[in-house]
Structures are given as C-alpha cells and as structure tokens.
Amino acid sequence: MHNTMSDLSAATVRYRERLSPSLWALVSAAVSAPMVALVFVPMDATFALVIGLVVAAALIALLIAAAPSIAVEGGELRVGRGHVPVEFLGEPEVFTGAEAREMRGPGLGRDVFHMLRGGIDGVVRVPLNDADDPVTAWVFSSRTPDRVAAAIRRAQQQA
Numbered sequence: 001m002h003n004t005m006s007d008l009s010a011a012t013v014r015y016r017e018r019l020s021p022s023l024w025a026l027v028s029a030a031v032s033a034p035m036v037a038l039v040f041v042p043m044d045a046t047f048a049l050v051i052g053l054v055v056a057a058a059l060i061a062l063l064i065a066a067a068p069s070i071a072v073e074g075g076e077l078r079v080g081r082g083h084v085p086v087e088f089l090g091e092p093e094v095f096t097g098a099e100a101r102e103m104r105g106p107g108l109g110r111d112v113f114h115m116l117r118g119g120i121d122g123v124v125r126v127p128l129n130d131a132d133d134p135v136t137a138w139v140f141s142s143r144t145p146d147r148v149a150a151a152i153r154r155a156q157q158q159a
Contacts, residue, residue, distance in 0.1 A: 014072040014073055014151040014154055014155050015070070015071065015072040015073075015147060015148055015150075015151030016069065016070070016071045016072075016073070017069060017070045017071075017142060017143065017144065017147075017148070018067055018068075018069045019067050019068050019069065019070065019117050019120060019141060019142075019143075020064060020067045021063045021064065021067060022118075022119040024119070025063060025119075026060055026063065026064075029056060029059040029060045029063055030056050030059075030060060031056075032052075032055055032056050032059055033052040033053055033055065033056035034052060035052075036048075036051060036052040036055045036056070037049055037051065037052030037053075040052070068080035068081075068115060068117075070140060070142060070148060072086070072148070072151040072152055072154075072155050075087075075155060075158075075159050077089060077126070077138070077152060077155075079113075079115050079138060079140045080115045080140075082113055082115075082138075084128065084130075084138065085159075086152060086155040086156045086159050087156070087159050088128055088129055088130040088133070089126050089127070089128065089129065089138075089152060089156065090126060090127030090128070090129050090137075091126075091127070091153075092124055092125070092126045092148070092149035092152045092153065093124070093125045093126070093149075094122065094123075094124055094145040094146055094148075094149050095122070095123040095124075095125065095145070096121055096122050096123070096145065097121070099123075100121055100122060100123040103123045103125060103139060104116050104123060104139075108139060109136065109137070111134060111135060111136045111137075112135065112136060112137045112138070112139050113128075113135045113137070113138045113139070114138070114139040114140060115139075115140040115141065116139070116140065116141050117141040120141040120142065120143055121143075122141065122142045122143060122144065122145035123139060123140070123141055123142070123145065124138075124139070124140055124141075124142050124145045124148050124149060125137055125138070125139045126138045126139075126152060
C-alpha cells in the first residue's frame with residue numbers, strides 16, 4: 001500500500017478548528033439585503049431586490065471565508081495567521097466561564113499574542129518558552145479548548 005499526499009497530510013493533522021461566525025452574525029449580515037434594496041428601489045424594484053440579495057450573499061460569504069482557524073499540525077500551533085513550533089510552548093491552560101472572561105479582559109497581558117472571538121466561551125492560554133520572543137504567551141478562543149490542549153500536549157510529546 002502506498003501513501004498519497006492527502007494521506008500524509010491527514011496523518012500529520014492533530015487538531016483543526018474553524019472559528020466560524022455565530023448564527024447571529026450571519027443573520028445580521030442577511031438583514032443587509034432589505035436595507036440595500038431600499039436604497040435602489042427608486043431605480044427599479046427588481047434591480048433593487050437582486051442587488052440586495054447579492055450584497056447579503058457576499059457579506060455572508062466574506063464572513064465565512066475570513067473566519068480564522070486553529071490547527072495543531074506538522075509540529076506547529078497555528079492560530080489565525082500566527083504559527084509557532086510546539087517545542088517553544090509550555091503547558092496549555094484551559095479556561096471557561098468566569099475564568100475565560102477574566103482571561104479575555106483584565107487577565108490579558110500586554111505582551112500576549114491573542115485571537116479572541118465573541119460568542120465563543122472557551123479560552124486557551126499557552127505560555128511561550130522562547131527567550132528571543134517578546135511574546136510571553138498565546139491566548140485564543142476555542143469551542144473545544146480541552147481538545148486543543150490535548151492536541152498540543154500530544155504534539156509536544158512527539159517533537
């Protein structure tokens with residue numbers, strides 16, 4: 001049996017999560033259709049309806065396409081556009097509820113890389129053990145923070 005490229009990439013993926021927008025954000029984007037249509041009604045009602053639907057569909061597609069992702073693969077933690085090798089990471093900490101609110105607010109240091117999303121309760125904090133990096137930790141939102149922390153630990157054991 002031989003390994004194809006897709007088999008190899010699937011084998012290196014430990015965890016992947018896309019922080020897609022909440023249902024309320026998508027509904028808010030869809031509400032733009034009648035607002036845009038009202039602007040163009042004086043020209044033509046059919047034209048206004050089409051333009052409104054196109055704008056709403058484009059906004060929804062943009063929200064979904066621009067949603068950041070979290071991945072632990074190939075010996076790296078990727079959060080949005082940032083990435084760091086797992087050997088520079090410390091023990092991940094998981095926060096939910098009031099602790100997560102604290103981490104997103106007063107507990108968020110100024111020397112921390114962060115990617116926080118509204119509507120997502122879980123927060124993961126991972127200390128950074130690199131003397132050359134001014135960033136001391138990574139703090140990011142996750143819908144399944146326990147699974148992210150476990151994937152980071154597995155990747156650290158394999159590195």
